[in-house]
Amino acid sequence: MSNKTQNNQKATKLGSYSAFLTLIVIAIVVVVNLMVGELPTTITKIDTSSLKLYTLTDTSIQIVKKLNEDVTMYYITQNGTEDANIEEMLNRYASYSSRITVRKIDPNAQPGFSQKYTDSSLSNNSVIVESAKRSTVVLYEEIYSTEYSEEDIYNYYYYGVTPKGTQYFNGEGKLTSAIDYVTSDDLPKLYVVTGHGETSLSSTVKDDAKAENILTEDISLLTTLVIPDDAGAVLLNAPTADLTADEVNVLRMYMAKGGKLMLITAYDSCTKANMPNLLGLAEEYGLTIEEGLMIEGNSGYYYTYPFYLLPRLNAEADVAQNLSSANITTILPYTHGIKKVADTGKYVEAVLTTSQDSYIKSLDYLGNLTGEEKDALEKKADDVSGSFYAAAYAEDTTTGGKLFWIGSPMMLDENLYSYNSELFMSSLTTLCEKTSSISILGKALQIQSLAVSAGSAYFWAAILILLLPIGCVVTGFVIWNKRRKK
Numbered sequence: 001m002s003n004k005t006q007n008n009q010k011a012t013k014l015g016s017y018s019a020f021l022t023l024i025v026i027a028i029v030v031v032v033n034l035m036v037g038e039l040p041t042t043i044t045k046i047d048t049s050s051l052k053l054y055t056l057t058d059t060s061i062q063i064v065k066k067l068n069e070d071v072t073m074y075y076i077t078q079n080g081t082e083d084a085n086i087e088e089m090l091n092r093y094a095s096y097s098s099r100i101t102v103r104k105i106d107p108n109a110q111p112g113f114s115q116k117y118t119d120s121s122l123s124n125n126s127v128i129v130e131s132a133k134r135s136t137v138v139l140y141e142e143i144y145s146t147e148y149s150e151e152d153i154y155n156y157y158y159y160g161v162t163p164k165g166t167q168y169f170n171g172e173g174k175l176t177s178a179i180d181y182v183t184s185d186d187l188p189k190l191y192v193v194t195g196h197g198e199t200s201l202s203s204t205v206k207d208d209a210k211a212e213n214i215l216t217e218d219i220s221l222l223t224t225l226v227i228p229d230d231a232g233a234v235l236l237n238a239p240t241a242d243l244t245a246d247e248v249n250v251l252r253m254y255m256a257k258g259g260k261l262m263l264i265t266a267y268d269s270c271t272k273a274n275m276p277n278l279l280g281l282a283e284e285y286g287l288t289i290e291e292g293l294m295i296e297g298n299s300g301y302y303y304t305y306p307f308y309l310l311p312r313l314n315a316e317a318d319v320a321q322n323l324s325s326a327n328i329t330t331i332l333p334y335t336h337g338i339k340k341v342a343d344t345g346k347y348v349e350a351v352l353t354t355s356q357d358s359y360i361k362s363l364d365y366l367g368n369l370t371g372e373e374k375d376a377l378e379k380k381a382d383d384v385s386g387s388f389y390a391a392a393y394a395e396d397t398t399t400g401g402k403l404f405w406i407g408s409p410m411m412l413d414e415n416l417y418s419y420n421s422e423l424f425m426s427s428l429t430t431l432c433e434k435t436s437s438i439s440i441l442g443k444a445l446q447i448q449s450l451a452v453s454a455g456s457a458y459f460w461a462a463i464l465i466l467l468l469p470i471g472c473v474v475t476g477f478v479i480w481n482k483r484r485k486k
Contacts, residue, residue: 012260067100074104075087079445082125129181148166166444188214199237234254240269265289267294290339291336293360294390297358297379332410338405353390
């Protein structure tokens with residue numbers, strides 16, 4: 001056999017070998033690609049967004065992983081108009097649980113689909129969440145929201161400046177709440193007592209309760225013989241008049257069966273003389289009022305004014321168990337004290353307390369506490385002093401009846417609610433026996449500027465403008481001087 005023939009055969013073998021290896025590599029790539037395609041989104045798609053828009057919190061992950069029934073999330077969107085943020089977040093939910101299925105529905109292709117779930121027309125990029133129990137709709141307008149600061153509103157009304165506001169992406173909070181809603185066995189209600197000059201709940205408070213899948217409904221104790229069985233808790237929000245003996249008896253019977261009462265009262269209306277019936281019920285649970293206005297003598301325990309309390313939280317309290325963090329701020333203006341009465345056999349614990357430097361002032365009218373009126377707040381020898389409860393929790397361990405009492409009528413005030421919402425929602429979800437809170441904050445889409453204090457600004461200016469240039473000059477001179485001497 002000639003050398004030429006042998007060379008041709010070797011070339012043919014090498015070519016066949018190379019082709020075979022190429023086919024094997026291609027097959028391996030295809031198989032690996034298919035395997036990767038089956039991996040969850042959390043592995044194949046890393047959330048590289050600066051705001052971590054798609055990263056689910058531990059609260060959402062726990063709820064999703066504990067699902068014991070199937071949930072379908074219908075993504076209502078026209079082909080080609082999908083919102084990238086919403087679509088990616090839906091895929092994140094599905095990647096954490098095989099119980100969740102995401103289906104994209106084009107309303108043009110299936111025009112009557114959403115009518116099975118709602119009578120209203122759905123905006124593009126809305127989501128329908130459904131289980132075997134029930135369904136709910138998460139509107140696109142709820143997923144994206146815009147909030148305006150007081151400065152924005154002021155400039156708009158007085159100068160006509162169009163407010164830009166801050167846009168938030170609320171996808172996780174709304175979708176997790178929807179999943180919890182459609183899979184919950186029971187949906188508790190917060191019954192809000194009316195008829196005694198109570199302060200109505202703001203839409204913000206109601207929306208927060210709804211986000212926790214707790215509905216709010218007014219109730220009159222005069223026309224109700226028993227509290228409904230679906231009551232998760234009953235709220236008395238700053239009544240200005242006492243309850244009748246019959247009304248208190250309705251609450252007493254409710255709590256004797258394991259009912260939960262949340263009580264918010266004011267120093268100037270809730271006194272033993274004005275509300276003997278209501279305070280009598282509180283005393284049955286081992287708590288009574290310390291009449292007067294609490295003044296804080298320790299500057300670390302008040303905000304701006306000594307009657308704007310910053311009480312310390314007992315993070316171990318029963319009603320604080322659903323808090324996202326123990327380091328929260330609660331502002332309670334115009335607060336009266338709460339104290340434990342002689343042993344009644346009830347379990348009592350502090351929730352919010354003042355410092356040892358606080359004291360009680362018995363004042364009929366405070367006005368705005370400006371100018372010379374501040375002199376009336378100075379501590380006198382006969383003022384009752386010491387650490388007081390600003391909020392307390394009591395429980396009848398035999399019946400399961402519970403009382404959570406807050407001594408400030410401004411606990412749910414709209415201007416302070418952003419500070420007080422964490423404790424309120426934690427106490428509400430705990431009393432309603434929800435094991436976790438779904439309070440998930442929206443993520444601002446605007447890039448936030450870095451806020452630096454004046455002291456920090458001066459510090460870094462001194463380093464960057466003075467010390468660093470001087471250091472460079474000195475270093476350069478030393479190096480130059482050494483080289484010159486060589």
